[in-house]
Amino acid sequence: MNALLAGLTRDELAVWDIAATVVDPEVPVLTIEDLGVLRAVRLDGQTVTVDITPTYSGCPAIDAMRDDIVSALSTAGYADVRVRQVLAPAWTTEWMSSEGRAKLEAFGIAPPLQDRGGGVVNVGLGIRCPHCGSLHTRQLSRFGSTSCKALYVCQRCQEPFDYFKAH
Amino acid sequence: MNHSNHVVSTAITPESIADSSLVAPDAVADYALGLGDDALVLAHRLGEWITNAPELEEDVALGNIGLDLLGHARSLLTYAGSAWDRSEDELAYFRDERDFRSHQLFEQPNGDFAATIARQLVASAYFVELYRALSASTDATLAAIAAKASKEVDYHLDHSVQWLQRLGLGTEYSHQRMQAGLDAMWPYVDELFREDPYAGAAGDGAVDPRTLRTAFDATVPRLIVEAGLEVPAVPPARGGGRSGVHAEAFGPMLAELQVLARAHPGASW
Numbered sequence: 001m002n003a004l005l006a007g008l009t010r011d012e013l014a015v016w017d018i019a020a021t022v023v024d025p026e027v028p029v030l031t032i033e034d035l036g037v038l039r040a041v042r043l044d045g046q047t048v049t050v051d052i053t054p055t056y057s058g059c060p061a062i063d064a065m066r067d068d069i070v071s072a073l074s075t076a077g078y079a080d081v082r083v084r085q086v087l088a089p090a091w092t093t094e095w096m097s098s099e100g101r102a103k104l105e106a107f108g109i110a111p112p113l114q115d116r117g118g119g120v121v122n123v124g125l126g127i128r129c130p131h132c133g134s135l136h137t138r139q140l141s142r143f144g145s146t147s148c149k150a151l152y153v154c155q156r157c158q159e160p161f162d163y164f165k166a167h
Numbered sequence: 168m169n170h171s172n173h174v175v176s177t178a179i180t181p182e183s184i185a186d187s188s189l190v191a192p193d194a195v196a197d198y199a200l201g202l203g204d205d206a207l208v209l210a211h212r213l214g215e216w217i218t219n220a221p222e223l224e225e226d227v228a229l230g231n232i233g234l235d236l237l238g239h240a241r242s243l244l245t246y247a248g249s250a251w252d253r254s255e256d257e258l259a260y261f262r263d264e265r266d267f268r269s270h271q272l273f274e275q276p277n278g279d280f281a282a283t284i285a286r287q288l289v290a291s292a293y294f295v296e297l298y299r300a301l302s303a304s305t306d307a308t309l310a311a312i313a314a315k316a317s318k319e320v321d322y323h324l325d326h327s328v329q330w331l332q333r334l335g336l337g338t339e340y341s342h343q344r345m346q347a348g349l350d351a352m353w354p355y356v357d358e359l360f361r362e363d364p365y366a367g368a369a370g371d372g373a374v375d376p377r378t379l380r381t382a383f384d385a386t387v388p389r390l391i392v393e394a395g396l397e398v399p400a401v402p403p404a405r406g407g408g409r410s411g412v413h414a415e416a417f418g419p420m421l422a423e424l425q426v427l428a429r430a431h432p433g434a435s436w
Contacts, residue, residue, distance in 0.1 A: 057238025057315055087242065088311035090318060141224035142326060143231040151224070167318060 002097075004039060015041045018076050019050050022068040026061050026146045027164075029107040036095025037065065039086055047080045048073055053091045055167070056147035093167050104164055105130045110152065112166040127163050129154035139163075189249060194368035195306050196250030200258070201365055201409050202297075203243030204269035207259055208417075209290055210236035211424050212277055221280050228326060232287070235319040242312045260428035264418050265411040268365075271404060272355035274417040278348065281341070284330045285348035291324035292387045293359050296379040306372035328390055335394030342395065349391065350399045357403030359383075364409055 008016060019041060020033035032038040032052060040051040050069050054062045066083045073081045093112035101111035110130050126135035134156035141151040149162040191199060213233030220226040244255040272290060277283045298320060301313035334345035360380040366373040388398045406412070427434065 054238070054315075056235060057242060057312075057319060058234035058236070059238070060234075087315055088307075090311075090315040141227060142322070143224070143228040145227070147231055147234060 002033070008041065009043065012041050012043045015043055015048055015050070015073065015078070018072050019069050022065055022072055024061055025064040025068075027104070027107070027109065027148075029103045030100050032065055032069075034097050034100030034103065036091060036093075036097070036100075037062075046078075047082065048078045049082045049084060051084050051086045053086045053089075055091050059147050061146075091167075093164065108161060109149070110161060110163040112164045114166070127152055129157060129159065130161055131159045132157040137161075189308070191246050191250040191308065192306070192369075192372070193250050194365070194370070195309065195372045196247040197365040198363070198369040198373040199243045199247040199309060201268035201363065203240050203247055203258070204267050205273050206236045206243060207240035207424075208267070208269040208420070209273040209286075210234070210240060211420060212273065212275075213283075213287075215277055216283065225280070229283070232323050232326065235316075235323070239312065239316045239319075242315075246308050246312070256428065260425045264413055264421055267413065267417070267421070268409045268411060269413075270355070270358050270408040271406060271412075271414050271417075272352065272359060274408075274414060274420060275352060275355060276416045278351060279344060281334055281344040281348035282351050283348070284327055284334065285345070285352040287323065288327035288331055288390070289352055289356055289359075289387065291320055291327050292383055293379070294320040295324055296382045297374060297376070300374040300379060304372050304374070305370070309372060331390060331396075332394045335391075335396045345394070346396050349396060350401060353399035353401050354404040355406075358406035358408060361406060 298313040
């Protein structure tokens with residue numbers, strides 16, 4: 001169970017469920033809940049407040065997500081919807097759900113490596129090819145088609161693929 | 168950069184709902200404006216590389232770095248503007264040259280790729296130290312913006328260092344171009360670490376840039392030497408960017424940045 005849901009009223013849970021249907025426009029298999037971008041909802045009389053956190057400071061997708069949240073909740077009958085961008089604590093890929101990671105891999109994007117516990121030596125581990133599963137892969141570019149991705153190529157099946165950077 | 172009325176930007180935590188906490192104190196706003204201008208100007212310069220970089224991956228890389236910096240600029244300008252009831256767009260597009268407080272390093276023309284890498288190396292190393300220190304700001308909003316930016320500029324520095332080594336230790340010709348790039352940018356290093364005319368009034372909300380020099384000197388010269396290059400021995404430029412004094416190249420750059428918004432005020436798409 002998502003720890004962010006603790007303490008929400010039944011009505012707020014209903015708001016959460018609607019907001020949680022909004023997807024990342026650049027990675028449409030992931031909902032903003034999967035991504036860890038959806039942080040909190042609050043119902044105060046007729047006013048709904050939804051807190052989201054940007055993945056990267058300049059990520060343009062945040063504006064689309066904000067509009068989609070307003071649109072989804074308006075359609076569901078909530079008239080006064082406010083979306084707040086929360087900067088702290090800063091988003092991290094550690095907040096991505098395990099469902100989100102599985103969906104990413106099925107979509108052809110290698111999910112972010114998980115934190116190994118903060119050892120002294122920062123070793124780059126092999127990124128698994130989402131197509132053939134090989135660990136024999138190579139980074140083509142540290143920057144990819146969006147802020148959150150890097151470009152890799154598989155040395156075994158020769159397919160290029162996106163890697164969702166650990167952040 | 169248009170915001171609908173639904174959005175309250177730069178909220179910090181779900182708990183800090185009080186609207187008063189979203190308005191920057193005047194002294195903090197004055198300080199944040201300089202930082203926002205630094206990020207905006209460098210983001211624009213990096214954007215000029217798109218379709219012009221030596222390879223497609225570098226178009227993407229420099230564009231991505233610029234996008235992160237534009238994100239920092241938006242947060243910082245929005246927050247600064249909250250003190251004066253001015254939007255990020257008003258601050259970015261409707262101030263004149265002398266009103267911009269960016270350091271002169273950031274407006275330096277791109278030059279060749281090596282010169283851009285030299286500028287980015289210095290800039291990223293400066294941002295790494297600045298945002299690390301600013302994460303401990305007593306101003307909660309500045310601390311939050313800095314903590315987020317910290318993670319991003321670390322990655323930017325890594326990109327510059329990889330190119331520094333590749334060019335410095337590559338061929339004789341790439342070495343020579345990389346050294347020339349460092350020589351061209353180095354006069355503008357000193358200004359980054361001089362007293363900021365707006366930091367003092369902001370107290371512990373700001374970072375005194377003079378305190379960042381030691382960490383910069385412990386890192387960047389070593390990286391340059393490791394790449395087989397020499398730390399340039401050149402006199403510092405006069406500086407004065409924080410007080411609105413800019414190099415000749417700044418005006419044309421600003422004109423390009425602002426022309427659309429000024430020709431069509433309020434335009435959106």
